[in-house]
Amino acid sequence: MGDTLITVIAIVLAAVLMFVFPLMTMSDRTDDVSQLAVETATTEFVDDVRSTGKLSMDKYSRFVEDISATGNSYDVQMEAQILDENPGKKTTQAESTKIGENVYYTMYTSQIMDTINPSSGATKTLALKEGDIFSTSVKNTNSTLSQQLKNFFYSVTGNDTYTIAAEHAGIVTANGAGN
């Protein structure tokens, strides 16, 4: 009886070592590669918007397609900070030795999406100007294979349990509404 139990335990142990361990390392690598792909896509997307000053649905869809190609689903958060020099100008007008503050007002994902969503067939673009700041952050929303396997041994749950994340931001260097 005792011998059978040990055999069963040995088989289970061998199975874990021979299947789950390689599977875990491999799925970890897959996540690494996904992470790299997502990071590259995010950087390229943000840098493209920064250097052209334009964000269109076309660019956004291409970006989402790029990151979805890794096989995971993602939550994309965009943020555009629009520079408003008017308050600073008022400060200078009132007191000539002060230059006032640069005030930024922020557009978040839903507002940006409203702006670039094509209406009645016409493509719309969000035009940013020199000095604005554009940023994007991406997190995976599904649980990847490596996360699931890890959960098998130790369970971590909650909102912040992502393994693939990328973030990039920078100042816009061109006027998007030039002609």
Next chain:
Amino acid sequence: MKYQSLAVIFIIIILPISMILTAYVQNQVQTLQLQISYDTKLTNSTYDALKAFQLNALNSSTSDLANSKLRDIEASVNTFFNSMASNFNMAGYNKDILQNYVPAVVYTMYDGYYIYSPFTNTLEEDDEGATYTNGEKVYGLKPYIFYSCRYKTSSIDVVITYTLDNYITVQGSINNNPVYRYGYLIEPSNITGSGSSIQYRGVTISPSEVLREDVAYPQEDGTIRKISNCPYVKINGIKYYNDGGTWFSMLNGTRYDQSNVFKEENDSAIKYYQDARDFTNWVRTNLGDLSSANAVDSVTGEKIDSFGNYEIFSSESDKSIEDPDSNFNQQRQAVIRYSIEKNLSVAIANYNRYSGETSANFQMPKLQEDEWEKIINNISIISFMQGISIGGKVYNGYSIVTNTVNEEVVNTDSIYLITSDGQYHKATDTDIGNNVTSAYLNLDFERKSVTNNVGINYYYPHNEMGCYSSIVSQSAVDVPENIYEYMAEKGGTVAQAYFTALGRERYSMYKTNNNPTELFKEFSTP
């Protein structure tokens, strides 16, 4: 064999493989990450360089003159290398080391460009006190190169210098007569009327206008005097203000009174259109059948094949010469591109001879079409970085940043319109209405500073606030293919103010061809 042993042997085999694989993948990931982060860092450094150039140029009243421009560019190059050092975590490394990885930095200007790259210094006379010796390798700005092209037919041998807009200079000989003419090209049939009554595309140009802006300067007792809404005229890039009958100009924060007395009423715009019509007619008569196939290399005299074969200046049935898709503009862009491409690839290829510390083979990367579009239509900085090792790979990259606020060129989108509600707008604002009062260059809306013994004082030449739909957020602006047609269609005070300001600003900007004595006479009271 027991299952356990089997498993242990399996692990012994798999573990090192997995570890090596992990390390390899990590390495590759890091290389790629470095590469993308380097792209961003290079763009940031280039943007810093541009900002430095902009700031220096904006606060200097002589930034359009060559020696002052050179100083601004040198300062901008220093900023570029400082910014590179801190961005690339190489703080402490000086310019000399970073220069080994930067084969060229290009500053494109209104009618030509500077390349910052190493060259061999030639000093014909040996002077004990000279900073550089003969044959020394020096990093610096190479001589200014114009966007010019030589055209040769049986009767014509001219060099035409193009610019970022429709201004050209023609030098050479036509029918063995020497010519030296310059001016703006505008379709003559688009300009109607004569004398002070001129219409451009059916829009009447304001015959005379009084320009006003705020100006401040430090007085002898140290206090700052600010004159609000001071009338001024702009001649050859310099503004002359009227202070109750005394005309003065500002030179880097100091007031200089002038002996000349100018007319407040200003008809620069009318002159711009009249001169452009005369010049274009002259070009049509003398160079009308000049074709792009007549272009030859300035040194070898060989034909340049890439330019195709079409008449550059002749009239086209459905297009005006100033339209973005006209033959003239096609040729202009081809020449600018050819010139930059040729000289830059030479500069980068030559870099191999100077780069002592890196073994990289420097080559000019192929720029994309949309990047050329940016370079051809704007003042810009192009920076190249090659030869930095990033774990297994060598980083080659470049970055292009354009400068939209400058004294160098009056672009079609650098005119801002002021409306009666105290706001200023882009000319293409969709809801601008018809209450436009005046229009000025975008540069005049930027903050300026004056320094006295107490500190720095700031002021804005124009106190209007930026419109939220076109200046701050640009949510309601049109992006027309052809701004001239767009404006003519719009009509009303918007078009009038726009075309008047565009003509006036282009007429009054600094150009090397201008004759200041003649211009002074034009603007002075009789």
